[in-house]
Amino acid sequence: MNRNEFLKNASAATVLAYFGISLESCSIDVDEAPSGGVQKSIEFNLNDVAYIPLENYGGWVLHPSENVLIVNDDGDLKAFGSRCTHSGCTRDWDTSNEIFHCSCHGSKFNFEGEVVTGPANAPLTRLTLVRNGDIVTIG
Ligand code: FES
Structure with missing residues (x-):
């Protein structure tokens, strides 16, 4: 042959x-689900200094070690996988006027995870978040 x-x-x-x-x-990285979420649950205390921004409406945090965005949306804590649905940037986020901005190519998402401006054309992955007092569990 x-x-x-x-x-x-x-x-x-x-x-x-x-x-x-x-x-x-x-x-793929075993710690990260294909959709941009987490395969293992993560837990943190809202009193830890890294999470102080979540005390304020519109405050947000990119989890220090996991690809997870957490936001205080009018007092309601929400979590999303931080893998941008355009081409997968995970740590390039900022917010203003209740909009997540991915600085890789300019996609914008509202605090429901929905695309506001492309090039992304799919929403961020919403993750389950449970709050028990100051303890937050995601995933
Ligand atoms: S990876 Fe986010 S806009 Fe391209």
Whole structure:
């Protein structure tokens, strides 16, 4: 069998293996779900200094170690996966006038996670958030 016959008849995985490319390199980070959320739950205390911005209406936090946006939307805490639905930037966020801005390419999302301005065309992933006093659990 010559090279052309091999490539015509082989599966994609076989061809990749032939060229020394592993499918393993396509795996995702185990701590992050494909949709931009978290696979394990995270918990924090609102009294920790990192979460002080959440005391104020419109205050928001990008979780220090997880790709999660948390916002105080008129007193209601909400959480979203911070993976932008345009091309996946996770840590490039800012807010103003109750709008999340992804600085990678300029997409904007409201505090419901809905697209306000593209290029993104899908909403942010809303995550389950449970508050028990000052303890917040997400995921
Ligand atoms: S990744 Fe957010 S706008 Fe492109």
